[in-house]
Amino acid sequence: MNEIVKKDRCCGCSACYSVCVVGCINMVPDSEGFMHPEISEDLCIDCGLCRKVCPVLNVMESGNVVGTVYAAVSSSGESVRAHSSSGGVFTELSRVVLAHGGVVFGVRFDCTMKAVHDFTEDEAGLDAFRGSKYVQSSVGESFGQVRSFLEGGRRVLFSGTPCQISGLKRYLRREYDNLLTVEVVCHGVPSPVVLGHYIDSIYGSVDDVCFRDKATGWKNYSVRFGNYRQCYKDNYFMRVFLDDLSLRPSCYSCPSKSGISGADITLGDFWGIERLNSVIDDDRGISLVVVRTSRGADVLHESQISLLAEYPASVLKYNPSFSQSAKRPVHRDIFMKECVAKGFMKAYDMIYPPSLITQIRRRLKLLLK
Ligand SMILES: Cc1cc2nc3c(=O)[nH]c(=O)nc-3n(C[C@H](O)[C@H](O)[C@H](O)COP(=O)(O)OP(=O)(O)OC[C@H]3O[C@@H](n4cnc5c(N)ncnc54)[C@H](O)[C@@H]3O)c2cc1C
Ligand code: SF4
Numbered sequence: 248m249n250e251i252v253k254k255d256r257c258c259g260c261s262a263c264y265s266v267c268v269v270g271c272i273n274m275v276p277d278s279e280g281f282m283h284p285e286i287s288e289d290l291c292i293d294c295g296l297c298r299k300v301c302p303v304l305n306v307m308e309s310g311n312v313v314g315t316v317y318a319a320v321s322s323s324g325e326s327v328r329a330h331s332s333s334g335g336v337f338t339e340l341s342r343v344v345l346a347h348g349g350v351v352f353g354v355r356f357d358c359t360m361k362a363v364h365d366f367t368e369d370e371a372g373l374d375a376f377r378g379s380k381y382v383q384s385s386v387g388e389s390f391g392q393v394r395s396f397l398e399g400g401r402r403v404l405f406s407g408t409p410c411q412i413s414g415l416k417r418y419l420r421r422e423y424d425n426l427l428t429v430e431v432v433c434h435g436v437p438s439p440v441v442l443g444h445y446i447d448s449i450y451g452s453v454d455d456v457c458f459r460d461k462a463t464g465w466k467n468y469s470v471r472f473g474n475y476r477q478c479y480k481d482n483y484f485m486r487v488f489l490d491d492l493s494l495r496p497s498c499y500s501c502p503s504k505s506g507i508s509g510a511d512i513t514l515g516d517f518w519g520i521e522r523l524n525s526v527i528d529d530d531r532g533i534s535l536v537v538v539r540t541s542r543g544a545d546v547l548h549e550s551q552i553s554l555l556a557e558y559p560a561s562v563l564k565y566n567p568s569f570s571q572s573a574k575r576p577v578h579r580d581i582f583m584k585e586c587v588a589k590g591f592m593k594a595y596d597m598i599y600p601p602s603l604i605t606q607i608r609r610r611l612k613l614l615l616k
């Protein structure tokens with residue numbers, strides 16, 4: 248076997264890599280930095296397991312699509328909410344699992360600013376998972392580790408994008424009462440190579456990135472690279488991300504949105520809350536929480552989360568990423584090619600030609616350096 252699924256459809260979840268008993272699959276980055284399975288054909292015994300667990304080839308017919316929709320925030324003090332992207336619900340769910348001696352899987356940056364899945368068995372480890380990283384994470388060995396903890400009787404919370412939850416569920420191939428899966432509403436994941444080139448061309452290097460800094464509010468949030476903070480609307484990396492130029496190809500026809508991943512809980516930003524209930528909108532971050540299973544409801548009710556209001560599923564229309572894939576822009580491939588070959592700014596200027604004032608400003612900056 249040389250291909251499990253067509254390259255553009257593969258979401259890079261690593262389920263195939265994790266399940267292959269002879270170890271003939273490696274996850275290898277393509278030129279855009281997105282991980283894909285590479286099969287050593289001489290070792291492959293054609294057992295077909297990789298195809299069986301691939302969430303793109305095995306989309307769940309119904310999943311847990313319908314759920315209860317809440318607007319919610321952490322109620323354990325301002326710090327959690329202030330340092331989380333939305334209302335801090337992820338941290339509070341995690342605390343319940345840790346309090347029962349469990350393990351929490353989430354995404355952190357490593358020392359080279361690559362987003363990686365990892366696990367923690369204590370609260371201190373949650374700090375690194377808090378906050379959205381707008382770049383695709385590498386799942387690594389996490390699926391196998393999840394199974395070992397589950398088989399050992401530990402409670403596990405696994406968080407990630409809907410396709411990562413789909414991949415994990417299919418890899419496990421059975422239900423575990425001690426597993427809680429938490430997915431984020433997902434706009435799509437930008438390329439690690441674009442983030443690398445962006446950091447390189449603007450800052451040289453940074454040792455800390457925060458994509459959802461609330462210093463300027465929740466709706467009008469800032470991004471922070473090292474000590475440099477900017478409103479997201481003025482930031483070049485965010486513009487490229489939100490204009491869908493740097494997303495993984497599979498994100499333009501996502502196989503896992505709308506709850507079909509089978510996740511117990513979906514978390515997002517409750518965009519549109521000001522239209523539904525302006526009284527609870529304090530611009531410090533409100534989470535959209537969709538609870539689909541009794542397991543999810545039990546952990547939610549045990550946690551320090553304030554359920555501010557319950558809504559019908561129709562309010563999900565305010566959050567298009569919940570169910571709709573991003574549209575592939577016509578310039579997407581040209582942007583990516585240019586970025587890979589010549590760096591972020593060359594690609595950016597090609598798509599968004601700089602005004603004369605911007606060009607003068609940039610020259611002055613260079614002279615003053
Ligand atoms: C790439 C991406 C796109 C998103 N797009 C939208 C959107 O369009 N609309 C919307 O309403 N919400 C979106 N979200 C979700 C939202 O930004 C918050 O993550 C979510 O509301 C949880 O917030 P919180 O306050 O509960 O906790 P936080 O502490 O902010 O949540 C962090 C959680 O996100 C996980 N996470 C962080 N980065 C990644 C990553 N790269 N890959 C997988 N998991 C990650 C962590 O493991 C943890 O579970 C997106 C998140 C990501 C990562
Ligand atoms: S068919 Fe079996 S041995 Fe071959 S790559 Fe897939 S899982 Fe591995």
Ligand code: SF4
Nearest residue numbers: 257258260261263301
């Ligand atoms: S299992 Fe995941 S990584 Fe493997 S081919 Fe399918 S989508 Fe791609």
Ligand code: SF4
Nearest residue numbers: 409410433435498501
């Ligand atoms: S948009 Fe879909 S395919 Fe892309 S990362 Fe999110 S869940 Fe995965």
